[in-house]
Amino acid sequence: METIHLKKQIEPELTIGKWFKNVYDAVRTTAIGMGITFKYVWGREVVTIEYPEVREELPSNSRSRLYNDAENCISCLQCAVSCPVDCIYIAAVKRPTDAPKIKTKDGTPIRLDLKQYTIDTALCMYCGLCTTVCPTECLTHTTDYEYASYTLASMKYDYLAPDIRAWRTRIVKS
Amino acid sequence: MHNETALKLSTLVSSSNAKAVMATLGDSNVTVDSGSILEVCRALKSEGYNVLQCITATDYADRIEITYVLADFTKNLELLLKTNVPRGDGNGNNKDTLPKINSVASVWRAADFQEREAYDMMGINFVGHPDLRRILTPDDWQGYPLRKDYIVQEKYLDMVVNPAHKINSADHMFGKNLKLEIGDPKKVSASWKSDDADPTAEEAKDGE
Amino acid sequence: MSTHHEPEDKIMLGDQEILKSDLLTLNMGPQHPATHGVLRVEIKTDSEIVVDAIPHLGYLHRCFEKHAENLDYRGIIPFVDRMDYLAAMSMEWGYALTMEKMLGTEVPKRAEYIRVLVAELQRIASHLVYFGTYGIDMGAFTTFLYCFQDREEILRLFEELSGARMLYNYIWIGGVWNDINDDQLTRVKNFVDRFEPELLKYHSLVGQNKIFIERTAHVGVLSKEQCLDFGATGPILRGSGVEWDLRKNRPYGMYEKIDFDVVVGKGEKGTVGDCWDRYYVRIFEMFESIKIIRQVLDGIEEGPVMGKVPKIIKVPAGEIYMRTECPRGELGYHLISDGGKTPYRLKVKSSCFTHVSMLPIIAPGQMVADLVASIGSIDIVLGEVDR
Numbered sequence: 001m002e003t004i005h006l007k008k009q010i011e012p013e014l015t016i017g018k019w020f021k022n023v024y025d026a027v028r029t030t031a032i033g034m035g036i037t038f039k040y041v042w043g044r045e046v047v048t049i050e051y052p053e054v055r056e057e058l059p060s061n062s063r064s065r066l067y068n069d070a071e072n073c074i075s076c077l078q079c080a081v082s083c084p085v086d087c088i089y090i091a092a093v094k095r096p097t098d099a100p101k102i103k104t105k106d107g108t109p110i111r112l113d114l115k116q117y118t119i120d121t122a123l124c125m126y127c128g129l130c131t132t133v134c135p136t137e138c139l140t141h142t143t144d145y146e147y148a149s150y151t152l153a154s155m156k157y158d159y160l161a162p163d164i165r166a167w168r169t170r171i172v173k174s
Numbered sequence: 175m176h177n178e179t180a181l182k183l184s185t186l187v188s189s190s191n192a193k194a195v196m197a198t199l200g201d202s203n204v205t206v207d208s209g210s211i212l213e214v215c216r217a218l219k220s221e222g223y224n225v226l227q228c229i230t231a232t233d234y235a236d237r238i239e240i241t242y243v244l245a246d247f248t249k250n251l252e253l254l255l256k257t258n259v260p261r262g263d264g265n266g267n268n269k270d271t272l273p274k275i276n277s278v279a280s281v282w283r284a285a286d287f288q289e290r291e292a293y294d295m296m297g298i299n300f301v302g303h304p305d306l307r308r309i310l311t312p313d314d315w316q317g318y319p320l321r322k323d324y325i326v327q328e329k330y331l332d333m334v335v336n337p338a339h340k341i342n343s344a345d346h347m348f349g350k351n352l353k354l355e356i357g358d359p360k361k362v363s364a365s366w367k368s369d370d371a372d373p374t375a376e377e378a379k380d381g382e
Numbered sequence: 383m384s385t386h387h388e389p390e391d392k393i394m395l396g397d398q399e400i401l402k403s404d405l406l407t408l409n410m411g412p413q414h415p416a417t418h419g420v421l422r423v424e425i426k427t428d429s430e431i432v433v434d435a436i437p438h439l440g441y442l443h444r445c446f447e448k449h450a451e452n453l454d455y456r457g458i459i460p461f462v463d464r465m466d467y468l469a470a471m472s473m474e475w476g477y478a479l480t481m482e483k484m485l486g487t488e489v490p491k492r493a494e495y496i497r498v499l500v501a502e503l504q505r506i507a508s509h510l511v512y513f514g515t516y517g518i519d520m521g522a523f524t525t526f527l528y529c530f531q532d533r534e535e536i537l538r539l540f541e542e543l544s545g546a547r548m549l550y551n552y553i554w555i556g557g558v559w560n561d562i563n564d565d566q567l568t569r570v571k572n573f574v575d576r577f578e579p580e581l582l583k584y585h586s587l588v589g590q591n592k593i594f595i596e597r598t599a600h601v602g603v604l605s606k607e608q609c610l611d612f613g614a615t616g617p618i619l620r621g622s623g624v625e626w627d628l629r630k631n632r633p634y635g636m637y638e639k640i641d642f643d644v645v646v647g648k649g650e651k652g653t654v655g656d657c658w659d660r661y662y663v664r665i666f667e668m669f670e671s672i673k674i675i676r677q678v679l680d681g682i683e684e685g686p687v688m689g690k691v692p693k694i695i696k697v698p699a700g701e702i703y704m705r706t707e708c709p710r711g712e713l714g715y716h717l718i719s720d721g722g723k724t725p726y727r728l729k730v731k732s733s734c735f736t737h738v739s740m741l742p743i744i745a746p747g748q749m750v751a752d753l754v755a756s757i758g759s760i761d762i763v764l765g766e767v768d769r
Contacts (some may be wrong), residue, residue, distance in 0.1 A: 005394050009752070025592040129457065252421075
C-alpha cells in the first residue's frame, strides 16, 4: 500500500460578494456574446455552398485530376522519375527511322513512340511534382474534381485509350 | 564553443573521453563515451543546458549513433551530443540482446518519450528508464523499423502480414504484364524497376 | 510516467483523502471528439477525479522517417506536408531551410517575403482551428463556424497560390513554387483589415466570457520549470511565462528585419500557465501575425521567386539540426546525409509529441471534464505526433 498525492486544483476562495459578482459577470459577458452573435442574424451573406446544385469552380492552377495530352508527349520519363509514389507507368519504343518526322505543339521533335502511358490515380497524391518537370507541358492538372469510381481498376487511366482521350474536350481548357 | 565544451566535459567527467568533432558543413558535435552518458548529461545540465530537445539514433553498419540535441534557453545555445553503441541483435522483441545505454530520464523528463521512441524505432535499451515500452508500434511488434536491415515480419499475432487475397495483385502485376506485352521497350519508367533492374531506367534517372 | 496502482492505495487530493472507491479505467479515444484525432488516453479515475492518464500513440503512424530514406530530396516535401496537416506551410519551410543551409542555396528576397507571408497566414489558419475546436470542447459552437469561415479565405488564397487546399507542396528548396500577384496581395491586405476587428469580437465572445473563464482559468496549470523539463515549446512554453520565440531568439528568413512582440502568458484570469493563458497566447499571436503580414506587404519587392538549385539534388555528406517556430511549437529536422540522392537519416522532432508527454503531469487531480479542456489547450495534431 502506498499513498498517491494528487495536486489539488487551485480554486479561488468564494465569498458571498464574489458569488454575486460571478453571477453578474456571467450574465453580463454572455449578454455581450449574444449581442455579437445576434448581428449575424441579418445582413450576412450565405457562405455555405449547396454542393450538388451549386458547384464550386476551382482556381485555374488547382491540382486535381491529371491529364496527359499524349500527342505532345516525348516520353522523356521525367514525370515518372520525379513521382514520389511511383504511380506513372510509361513504355516507349524507338521510332523507326523511315517513319515521318513529327513534332509536338511547341516544336520538340518526337523520337520515341509512346506505347503506354498509365497513371494510377488511386496511388497518386496530387503533389504536382510531375507536371512541373514536364518539358512540353503535356501532363497537366485539370480542375476537374468529380471522378469517384467503384473499382480500383477503373482508377488506372490509360491516356492512350480512346475513351479517356475523349475527356480532353471536357476537362482541358484551351 | 564545441572545443570548450569538450574540454570542460573531460575535466568534469574524467571517464567521458569527450572530443569535439568540428564540421565544415552543417553542425559540429561533441562525442563522448556511451558508458558515461548519464554523468555527462548531469554535468551539462548544471552547465546550463536546461532543455533536451530530442534524442535520435542513426544506424550505421557497425554501430548505432545516438544524438542528444540539447539547448540552453537562457544563453541561446544549441549542442549536439553524440555517443556510439554497438548494434547488438535487432531481430525479434528481446530487450536483452539490444545495445545498452543509461537512461537520462532522471535528468530531463523530456527524455521519457524520446527514449521510448528511440527504443521503438531503433532498438536501444535505455537502462533505468521508468517505463520502457514501445510507443508508436504495438507492444508485441517484432524488430525495429528504422534499422537499415529491418525486414517486415511475416506474421503478426498469428495473422499473416499482407496475405495474398488482400493484395491487389492486379495492381502489383500491372507493370510486369505491361512490359511483357510491349516486348522490348527502349525506355521504361522507374516504376517498373522493382522486379528486374533495367539499366536504361537507371540511366534515365541519372541522366540530365 | 505511468505508475501502477494497487486497489488498496491511499489517494490524497491536496491534504484530504478522496472518496475511496475502486479505480475505474476509462479509455478516452481513439475515436473521441475531444482528443482531436486518434489519440487514446487511458484514464484511471476515482469517482470524477483523474488519478492517472497514460497517452497511447501510434494510431496514425506512417513511419515518415523510413519513407524519407527512400525518397529524393524534392519528393520528401509532399510527405512533410502530411505531418502537421493544419500547418503544412510551416512544415515545408523548416524542411526547405534545412536543405538550403546544407546546399548553400541563396533564396531570392521576394521568395523570402512570400515565405514569411504564407507562414504567418498559416499560423492564423492553424490557430483559428485551435480556437474553433477549443470552443467546441468548452461547449461554444458558434466560434467554430466563424473561425472556419475566416480560415476558408486563407485556404482559398493558398489554393490559388499552390493548387491545393491543405497539402500545398508550395515552399520548395531554393524558393517558392509560384509567384504571388498584386491582386492576391490586395486580397491579403483586405483580409487582414477585415479580420483584425473580427478577431477582437471573437475574443470578447469567447475569451472574456465568464463561463469560459471558469472552465479554463486555474485549470491544467503547467509551471515554467515543468515546461522546460519536458522540453515544451511554442504557445505552451510562452503561456507559462517564458519569453522564447525562435523567430525572435534565433531569427531565420526575414524575421530579423520584422518588428513584432512575443506574447507571453501573464496569468490574467488565473494562474500563470493555465489553459486560459495558452488560449490568450494563441489569440494574441494572431494579432502579431497580422502585424507581420502588414510589414511584409509593405516591404515585398519584385524579383525572381526561385533560386539556383541543381536539377538532381545531392546533399554533401554532413549533418544538421535545424529548428523553426511552427504554430504548435518548435519543429526540428535532423538530417544526416552521406552524399547521396536520398537522406541517410531524417529525424523530425515534433513539438506535439513532446506536448503529449506532458499529459501525465497535467491530468492527475483534475476532473474528467477539465482533462478535456487541458487536452484541447495543448492543441495537438496527431499527424505530427505519430509521423
